[in-house]
Amino acid sequence: MLQIISVLMENKPGALMRVTGLLTARGYNIESLTVARTLDPELSRMSIVCDVEPHQRPQLIKQMNRLINVLQATDLTEISSVKREMVLLRVRAALPNRTAILKEAEIFGARVVDSSTEGYALEATGDSEKLDEFIDIMRSYGEIEVTRSGMVAVSLEARKLKLAGPTEVGPRQETAMVRD
Amino acid sequence: MLLECLVREGVDCIFGYPGGVTLPFYDALYDHHIKHILVRHEQNAAFAAQGYARATGRTGVCCATSGPGATNLITGLVDAMMDSIPIVALTGQVTSKLIGSDAFQEADTFGITRPCTKHNFLIKNLADLPQAIHEAFHIASTGRPGPVLVDITKDVFQGQAHYSPVNSIHLPGYKVFTEGHAGQIRRAAQMMWEAERPMIYAGGGIIAAGASEELTSLVETLDAPTVCTLMGLGGLSSSHPNFISMPGMHGSYAANMAMTHTDLLIALGVRFDDRVTGRLNAFAPHAKVIHVDIDPAEIGKIRNPELPIVGDVKRVLGKLNAQVNELKESSAAKNAEPRKKWWAQVNAWRDENPMKPSFSDKEIKPQHLISEIDRLSGGEAIVTSDVGQHQMWSAQFIRFNHPRLWINSGGLGSMGFGLPAAVGAQFARPDKLVFSIVGDGGFQMSIPELATIAKHALPVKIVVLNNGYLGMVRQWQELFYNNRLSSVELDVFPDAEKLAAAYGFKGRTIDKPSELAAALEEAVREPGPYLLNVKVTPFENVYPMVPAGGAINEMVLANPQPVSVD
Numbered sequence: 001m002l003q004i005i006s007v008l009m010e011n012k013p014g015a016l017m018r019v020t021g022l023l024t025a026r027g028y029n030i031e032s033l034t035v036a037r038t039l040d041p042e043l044s045r046m047s048i049v050c051d052v053e054p055h056q057r058p059q060l061i062k063q064m065n066r067l068i069n070v071l072q073a074t075d076l077t078e079i080s081s082v083k084r085e086m087v088l089l090r091v092r093a094a095l096p097n098r099t100a101i102l103k104e105a106e107i108f109g110a111r112v113v114d115s116s117t118e119g120y121a122l123e124a125t126g127d128s129e130k131l132d133e134f135i136d137i138m139r140s141y142g143e144i145e146v147t148r149s150g151m152v153a154v155s156l157e158a159r160k161l162k163l164a165g166p167t168e169v170g171p172r173q174e175t176a177m178v179r180d
Numbered sequence: 181m182l183l184e185c186l187v188r189e190g191v192d193c194i195f196g197y198p199g200g201v202t203l204p205f206y207d208a209l210y211d212h213h214i215k216h217i218l219v220r221h222e223q224n225a226a227f228a229a230q231g232y233a234r235a236t237g238r239t240g241v242c243c244a245t246s247g248p249g250a251t252n253l254i255t256g257l258v259d260a261m262m263d264s265i266p267i268v269a270l271t272g273q274v275t276s277k278l279i280g281s282d283a284f285q286e287a288d289t290f291g292i293t294r295p296c297t298k299h300n301f302l303i304k305n306l307a308d309l310p311q312a313i314h315e316a317f318h319i320a321s322t323g324r325p326g327p328v329l330v331d332i333t334k335d336v337f338q339g340q341a342h343y344s345p346v347n348s349i350h351l352p353g354y355k356v357f358t359e360g361h362a363g364q365i366r367r368a369a370q371m372m373w374e375a376e377r378p379m380i381y382a383g384g385g386i387i388a389a390g391a392s393e394e395l396t397s398l399v400e401t402l403d404a405p406t407v408c409t410l411m412g413l414g415g416l417s418s419s420h421p422n423f424i425s426m427p428g429m430h431g432s433y434a435a436n437m438a439m440t441h442t443d444l445l446i447a448l449g450v451r452f453d454d455r456v457t458g459r460l461n462a463f464a465p466h467a468k469v470i471h472v473d474i475d476p477a478e479i480g481k482i483r484n485p486e487l488p489i490v491g492d493v494k495r496v497l498g499k500l501n502a503q504v505n506e507l508k509e510s511s512a513a514k515n516a517e518p519r520k521k522w523w524a525q526v527n528a529w530r531d532e533n534p535m536k537p538s539f540s541d542k543e544i545k546p547q548h549l550i551s552e553i554d555r556l557s558g559g560e561a562i563v564t565s566d567v568g569q570h571q572m573w574s575a576q577f578i579r580f581n582h583p584r585l586w587i588n589s590g591g592l593g594s595m596g597f598g599l600p601a602a603v604g605a606q607f608a609r610p611d612k613l614v615f616s617i618v619g620d621g622g623f624q625m626s627i628p629e630l631a632t633i634a635k636h637a638l639p640v641k642i643v644v645l646n647n648g649y650l651g652m653v654r655q656w657q658e659l660f661y662n663n664r665l666s667s668v669e670l671d672v673f674p675d676a677e678k679l680a681a682a683y684g685f686k687g688r689t690i691d692k693p694s695e696l697a698a699a700l701e702e703a704v705r706e707p708g709p710y711l712l713n714v715k716v717t718p719f720e721n722v723y724p725m726v727p728a729g730g731a732i733n734e735m736v737l738a739n740p741q742p743v744s745v746d
């Protein structure tokens with residue numbers, strides 16, 4: 001089963017590499033990955049879909065949390081969350097088919113974003129299985145070209161986010177490993 | 181400006197090697213009071229910085245130029261990462277406009293070192309530099325310590341700006357849990373009195389946190405047998421009566437038997453390394469585990485503890501000791517009888533197979549050499565080592581009465597570590613007698629550092645345990661590959677006396693047991709550096725030994741059959 005991990009991190013160069021590096025170092029493939037800025041422009045939210053052995057996952061998430069740039073990494077696989085994906089799809093279709101395509105699009109809640117003599121460009125959102133079906137159906141109407149966004153997810157459980165406070169600068173004592 | 185940041189962080193010396201893009205930095209160093217120690221290879225700059233850090237607990241600093249300078253640092257960075265040693269590495273990078281153009285001596289240092297460091301920075305604007313330097317020192321030295329690299333472009337080095345002090349840094353994602361959960365600590369104290377066969381398993385975390393005193397107090401209150409891992413040696417004085425030596429692959433019989441039979445394993449600042457645990461399903465099979473570590477990612481990584489405590493082991497032990505003492509009166513009597521039996525059993529294991537060095541009057545046995553060094557050290561000298569047989573014998577036979585005396589490459593096992601680490605340690609502790617015990621293999625990997633030692637007349641006593649082989653690999657070939665000795669013979673070795681003389685100090689080769697004590701004493705008496713090449717029995721193996729993947733109570737205690745030597 002594919003799993004989804006949500007990572008809140010600082011919007012800084014290299015931050016993405018640090019997180020994905022933990023997966024690549026173990027030889028795991030990333031199925032999809034989305035990153036974008038949050039309301040706070042200094043932070044980004046990343047959603048990673050990957051296939052990690054279940055017993056490895058808690059350890060992996062702890063190691064993500066250990067990264068300096070990561071504020072919080074959460075495993076959304078088993079907690080209640082909403083997961084969505086978007087697909088942009090171009091379908092070439094002969095004129096007689098075009099009404100049928102529009103009807104199908106309506107069933108899937110897809111919007112037409114471009115229309116030409118060649119065919120349509122459609123936009124649909126939903127969970128991945130629904131989009132798989134949508135793509136399958138469109139394929140039956142003619143040649144298609146697809147771009148998927150990868151999954152984004154939001155947890156439905158409120159989680160308190162604990163952040164570190166500022167620290168003073170200066171030489172630390174010999175064995176000081178301690179911060180208040 | 182960079183130097184002002186370093187002064188503010190209390191840096192007094194840097195181990196480094198200059199190059200094209202760091203020229204402006206070296207120009208500023210020219211008449212600055214921060215000492216720069218010119219090593220002979222960048223890898224050794226990182227090792228020396230580690231030697232400095234391991235001997236003092238202060239953050240070590242190393243410096244290299246872009247491209248090859250930076251890539252040469254890598255082994256030293258990974259080594260520091262594995263052993264949680266605080267160092268800050270400063271590297272030069274090509275001018276920011278040239279990044280990505282395959283400029284001369286350009287390498288993607290920031291990318292290459294990402295998995296080799298606790299954190300790293302690429303600084304392309306002078307304004308960002310002070311913040312990054314202070315963050316680097318903060319990250320390196322707090323929490324679970326580790327290496328941090330700051331890659332600085334040439335234009336930043338060239339920039340002039342007034343240093344306006346940075347007073348606070350803010351890393352919202354960097355959470356350090358120091359205090360430990362009060363309820364968990366209380367439960368831990370209860371478990372400690374409820375156990376019939378408790379034992380303490382102390383690691384490098386004790387050294388990093390400076391928690392020796394607290395550990396000793398816990399050991400004495402509980403009167404539990406205690407093992408220190410390779411990284412934790414000196415955490416509890418080796419002369420302490422409760423110390424039953426090192427556990428694991430080449431650990432003592434008593435340590436491994438006790439680990440196997442304990443009913444409460446108190447794991448303090450350890451990471452359940454495979455060299456300690458052996459086959460996991462046979463490791464401490466009867467034990468509940470209390471695991472104290474500052475890094476949450478270590479909890480449950482290898483062994484799920486019954487009681488985890490995330491926190492700084494010094495702080496946690498401080499609180500724990502208070503609780504354990506409080507409960508002592510009401511609880512100590514309860515299990516007094518089984519605990520007495522437990523000690524009797526542990527002592528029986530100690531007597532059954534004690535760690536005994538072997539001697540011969542024909543050849544110098546390596547264990548003989550090491551125990552002579554132990555005699556001269558008396559548990560007080562700093563000893564650095566490489567990796568291999570000499571390292572294991574040193575760990576087995578040399579006493580360390582204090583923390584930060586035993587300096588070796590534990591996790592990564594880097595050959596060539598011992599000599600440059602001794603350079604760093606001797607600079608950090610000029611008052612201390614420093615032995616660098618190295619094999620004939622590892623010594624030849626860092627031979628260029630003899631120049632650094634000579635240049636600064638560092639009174640390091642270099643003792644080469646010379647068996648003419650890559651001993652540990654040879655041992656495995658003998659035991660597991662039908663004694664087919666493939667590419668392990670080191671039959672060419674320089675004449676030590678001439679080699680040392682070429683660098684301007686004293687050296688000598690010995691091969692007779694009768695010469696050993698006097699030769700070592702002479703080396704120690706010599707005010708400057710000394711290179712003592714000791715030819716030892718070539719085919720000696722390190723025992724006890726737990727074959728890789730074996731259970732730790734199934735130790736091989738001696739050569740299984742006489743070995744045919746051709």
